[in-house]
Amino acid sequence: MIRVTDRIALHEWEIVEEFARASGPGGQNVQKVETAVRLRFxxxxxxxxxxxxxxRLARLAGRRLTKDGVILIEARRHRTQERNRADALDRLIDLIRIAAAPPPPPRKKTRPTLGSKIRRLDGKKQRGDVKALRGKPTHEL
Structure with a gap:
């Protein structure tokens, strides 16, 4: 069992891992060792x-979600298979934790106070006065 939250735990058979050769640095092993991990859930x-x-998880997954409802996470940041496996699993767990979090309470509509309206209008008036002074002089010296 993979513990995600206090209430959610995933069975190990729900997660399928595939391995592929990763691009990037790797020295002599780059063409032989399959370090990239493709995790399917x-x-x-x-x-x-x-x-x-x-x-919520389907909405959060975005482009990582296939038409069949499978989340596909690719991990190839690290040079070892074990670290890439852990990285892919951590990313899946983070995604599920975000989806499992309760939605925020709805926003209460509020109105600006009279003081904030007056301050806003005073600021606009001052800015307009500054811009009005930028015109060409009306008389010549």
């Missing part, structure tokens, strides 16, 4: 997530 068929969390 099927949102729709996951028994660990509630429906509202699945909906």
């Amino acid at each position: 099927d949102i729709r068929n996951s028994p660990s997530l509630a429906d509202d969390v699945k909906a």
